[in-house]
Amino acid sequence: SCKNNLKQLALALHNYESTHRVFPPGALGYPYVWSAHAQLLPFVEQAGLQNLLDYDVPPLNAFNSGSFDAAAVGQNDNAAKTKLAILTCPSDKESVPNSEYGGISYPACMGSGINGSAATDDGSNANADGIIFARSKIGFRDVTDGTSNTVAFSEQLLGDGQDAAPTGTDYKHRVVVLSMGTQTTPAACVPGSAPAWSGQRGK
Structure with a gap:
């Protein structure tokens, strides 16, 4: 069940932090661009899959500009196609349509997307107020209001694979994509005013 999957991910976070003194x-x-999920693999009984990964090169072929060993990146790319039950909701599909890669129904939460003031209200993925964001080094010591009041993962539908403005019920399977630096205000996220849509993830 989703409840059990999220419980296992939370336990993995605790064990990761106990080992590394920070959350992934x-x-x-x-x-x-390794996800927190990839770094949690040995803590969800997937050490064998993690052993196939080389964290010193990009995770997917799409991120290799040619300056990295193609074979190493290719092995990472193949491993990313593994579908893991713990990462997908049993009532959702295993992956985004027309995608070879395993899906993730439980994205990590970077934080509120506000970052404290209007001047920094851009949802920056490198300066967020959550516990998991780009280059984050957050540990239990930094969660001053308690982990029971902190969101690490949430459940979200996988997308329909269509990167186009949705109509009707399509809104459930596509999300607004804001460019870096765009304020995460309600006005910026109004359907129709968004600069782009992605079918990689749903609501």
Whole structure:
């Protein structure tokens, strides 16, 4: 069940933090865009899959500009096609349509998307107020209001694979994509005013 999957991910977070003294970052910096989920693999009984990964090169072929060993990146790319039950909701599909890669129904939460003031109200993925974001180094010591009041993962539908403005019920399977630096205000996220849509993730 989704409840059990989220419970296992929360336990994995605790064990990761106990080992590394920080929670896994949401990315290690471009092009090393490894997700927190990839870094949690040995803590969800997937050490064998993690052993196939080389964290010193990009995770997917799409991020290899040619300056990295193609075979190493290719092996990462193949491993990313593994579909893991713990990462997908049993009532949702295993992956986004027309995608070879395993889906993730439980995205990590970077934070509120506000960052404290209007001047920084851009939902920056490198300066967020959550516990998992790009290059984050957040540990239990930094969660001053308690982990029971903190969101690490949430459930979200996988998208329909169509990167186009939705109509009707399509809104459930596509999300607004804001460019970096765009304020995450209600006005910026109004359907129709968004600069782009993605079918990689749903609501």
